[in-house]
Amino acid sequence: MEWLDAIIQGILLGGLYALFATGLSLIFGVMRLVNIAHGDLIVLAAFLGLAMVNGTGVHPLLSLIVTVPVMAAIGYALQRGILNLTLGRDILPPLLVTFGLSIIIQNVLLEVFSADTQRLKAGALETASIAIGDQIAIGWFPLIVFLAALGVIAGLQLMLFRTRLGMAFRATSDDHRTAGLMGIDNRHVFALAMALALGVVALAGTFMAIRTNFSPAIGPARLLYAFEAVIIGGLGSLWGTLAGGVILGVAQAIGAKFHPGGQILAGHVAFLIVLVLRPNGLFPRTRDR
C-alpha cells in the first residue's frame, strides 16, 4: 500500500513535470528551437503570480486569469522581436540567445525580488485531500495539477489536429518555406506557438509556486526536468511528454522511498535508462528530414 501510494503521488507529480515540459515540447516541435530560458520563464511566471497575489490578495489560481495572457503576450513579443531573428540553418544562435535570456531573467528577478525563497499560499487547497481506504490520500491540489496537465495536452492535441491553426503549425514544422507559399507568415506562426507555450508556462509556474519553495535561481533545474520529460517521451509528441513527466515523477517518488535524498537522483537515473534503451524516446514523432 505504501508503494501504491508512492506511485500515485509520483504520477500526480508527473503532471507538474509534464506542464513544465509541454511548452518546450511544442516549440521544439513547431520550430526546432531549444529554449534554454524555458525554466527561467517558469520562474518568471511564478514571480508574476506572487506579485499579483501580494498586490491584490487574490487566490493564486485566480491570478492565472492575468498571468496566462501576460506570459502569452511576452511569448509573442519575445519570438517576434528576438527569437525569430536567430532561427536559421545554424543551431547555435538560438541556443546562445536563449542562454543569455536565461541569465538576464535570473538577474532581473534577483534585483526585483531578492534571493529570498518564496511560496504562493493557496490556503485550504494546499492540504485538502480525498482519502481512499486507510493508507492512501490523494491531495486535491496535486490532482488538480494533474488534470490540468491532461486538459492542456488534450487541448493542444485537438488544436494541432483539428484546427486550421494546428494544421499551419504542422505544415510550418515540416517545411516553413513551402508553408510560406500557402500564405503562412512563419514569423507570426512561430510567435503564436511561443505565446501558447508561455501560456502553459504561466500555469506551470503558478502550480510550482504553490507546491514548492522557489527563488530566482531555480530555473535551470526546472529546465532539466522539462528536458528529461520531453526526451523520455520522444521529441515532437505531446502525449509522450506527458508520459515522460509521469515516468520522472514516479521514479522520483520511488527513489524517495529508498532514501530521502534519492528522489532527484532516481529521476535522472530513469532518464538515463530510457535514453540508453530508447535513444529516440518512447513515442518519437519528429523525424529528421
Next chain:
Amino acid sequence: MSAGPEAVLETQGLTASYGDFQALFGIDLHVRRGETVAIIGANGAGKSTFLRSVVGQLPSAREQVSFEGEPIGHLPAHEIVRRGIALVPEGRLLFPSLSVEENLRMGAYGRRAGPWGIGRVHELFPVLAERRATPGTALSGGEQQMCAIGRALMSNPVLLLCDELSLGLAPVIIRQIYAVLPTIVAEGTTVVVVEQDINQALAVADRVYCFQEGRVSLQGRPEDVSREDVTRAYFGV
C-alpha cells in the same frame, strides 16, 4: 517587345543571387492574361530561381517584378500568394505530416474567392479523393504531383506557376497530368510551365522563353521558332 496593359506578370531586369553566386542576370519576361507560357532551358539555367524570385522566396528589388500592374518584387512569399500567384514547386514538396486532404486544405490557407475547392480538385484528380486520408508523401510520384497541383489551385490563383511537372514521371503519367491543363486554363487561369522537356513545353505553350545561364536566350511563339533556334538557345552551341 512591350508587355502592354494586359500583362499579368512582368519582370524587368530581374536579378537573383544565392550568396555570392548570381543565378539570374536581368530577365525581362511578361505573361499576358489567359496565356500559357513555357520556360525551357537546360539544368541549372535558372528556371527554378526565376519562379522562386517571382513568388518571393528569393529577394528581388521592388520594381523588378510586377503583378497585375503593381510592383511585388519586395513582398514576401506569404503576401504574394494572397495576391494570386501560386507555385507548384520543383519536387512537389508536399507536407509529410499532413494527409492528402490536409495538404489540399493547406493550399486554401491564403485562399481567394474562385472556382477551385476540394470538390473541384477531386473531380480533376479522383485519386486524391480515394486517398484523402493517406499521408501526402505515401503517394506515388504522379499522385504527389497531382496533389501539389491541387494544393496550388486551392488558393484560386490568377497565375499558376508549375516547376517541372514531368520530373521523374513515366510518359503515361506525364500525359495524364498535362491533360488537365486545358481545364485549368478554361477557368481563366494564366499558366507558366517550366520544363526541361522541350516537346512537352512547345506542345502546350502559346509562347515560349528559353533560359541559358541566367539569361533569356530565345523567345517567341512555338510556330515561329525553328528547331535549330531552340537547340542553339537551349544548349548554347
